[in-house]
Amino acid sequence: MSKRAYNFNAGPAALPLEVLERAQAEFVDFRETGMSIMEMSHRGAVYESVHNEAQERLLSLLGNPSGYKVLFIQGGATTQFAMIPLNFLSEGKVGSYVMTGSWADKAFKEAKIAGGAHVAATSEDKKFLAIPDLGSIKPADNAAYLHITSNETIEGTQYSEFPDTGSLPLIADMSSDILSRAFDVNKFGLIYAGAQKNLGPSGVTVVIAKEELIAESPSNIPTILRYSTHYKNNSLYNTPPSYSIYMVNQVLKWIEEQGxxxxxxxxxxxxxxxxxxxxxxxxxxxxxxxxxxxxxxxxxxxxxxxxxxxxxxxxxxxxxxxxxxxxxxxxxxxxxxxxxxxxxxxxxxxxxxxxxxxxxxx
The missing domain is CATH 3.90.1150.10 (Aspartate Aminotransferase, domain 1)
Incomplete structure (x- = not known):
């Protein structure tokens, strides 16, 4: 193999060389099935074992928090921008958003379309080159949740610590820094992350959520956009991006090996x-x-x-x-x-x- 590039892409981004080599070794014949994992049924026992293993491994890395479920959903973080307000904004409620840059703004705009959005804090006066002081974050009285973007890839900013929202669900887009550091998942009602920066290749979005939040969704939104659909079907309601999930599992193994x-x-x-x-x-x-x-x-x-x-x-x-x-x-x-x-x-x-x-x- 020729020398690998020094890859500083923002996403899709570098994958561990060890992961790529392991995937290469079993690409054609996965676990002596005579098939690539890309060729087999997502309803079969072999694929489902990988699917479930990835969910369990992710929760294990996060300390096995009680009452949380891992979902694998397609559409990237962009789909989550819409799914969150569609699922959680009941009549008279708004989503409160901390405005920290380009990605927070995209999430905020989708919430405005889907129901209602409120600015809980902003660093616009600093041209989004800083994270607002946690004490300045003021969710609306009728907030259904507080949404943050843990790391802004464009501006290059990141929360050093997270707000304590008490009983109000804290929702975080962690697409660009998930599993880059230790944190207390119990502070969050829901975390989502496109895989293509720290978890694996593009094609799958990981959602980690309190089961009580996602067990029931409004019946007036499309079935595929209900968190409850994915929760009740173990993320197998429709054909999942099976190879991307397989790769996520491989990356999670690699993270374990790094300590x-x-x-x-x-x-x-x-x-x-x-x-x-x-x-x-x-x-x-x-x-x-x-x-x-x-x-x-x-x-x-x-x-x-x-x-x-x-x-x-x-x-x-x-x-x-x-x-x-x-x-x-x-x-x-x-x-x-x-x-x-x-x-x-x-x-x-x-x-x-x-x-x-x-x-x-x-």
Missing amino acids: GLAGVEAKNRDKAGLLYNTIDGSGGFYRGVAEQGSRSIMNVTFRMESEELEKKFIKASEQEGFVGLKGHRSVGGLRASIYNAVPYESIKALTDFMSHFQKTNG
Whole structure:
């Protein structure tokens, strides 16, 4: 195999090499069935064992919280933006949203269409480059839930701790930082995450929810959009994205091998620390975008003195095998997405390149 790229794509993103190699080894003949897992019935015992194993493994990594169910749903986080208000906004209720950037805004807009949305807090005055103080978050009196986006991939911000909402369900879009660090799942009523950043390939969205929240859904919304449909059918109401779920299970095994969430978090903080130290120690040649206390350990955003220099940086980096360092088209700049599967060696190679680029262009 030729040398693998230094993959800093924001999503779909890097997968662990060990996972890819294991999947390759059993791609054609899965467990001596004479079939790929992509070819077999989702109603068969072989596939269902993988399906159930992935659910159990995920809850195990989260400490086996009591009363929670894992769902596998298609449509990405974007479908969840609509499913949440459709399922939880009864007459006279609104969804309260903490506005932290591009993805929080998308979720908020879907709730406005589906029933009603309220801004519980916002960092718009800081151009979404910081997470609002937890004390500033004020859900509406008639809120059905409080929604947060735990990590904003475009702006490069992340919650360092989560709000305590008491009896009000806390719902989180964790698409870009799920399983990157240890956290108390019991604070949340529902968590959702598109798999394609930290959990596996695109095609499946993982939902972790309190069973009491999803056991019954309104009968006036389409059957496939009811959480209760997926809950009562063990996410097998319709044909699931079976290969994506198989890959999620493989990634979860890999996380176990890294020492679980504590082990993964330690490695992620080392990686982020190395990169942020390079940015901060550049004397202003590189400039971090997000405010210090809100910096993401998953998506490191930074700028240079001019767009022309940034374009030169991107071109030079691509020639050296670096992929995905261009910032999101809506904000420009530079971004390194350093999800769980991105090895420390890739960050070290990037920081070495950054130091060399500064010496030759500073």
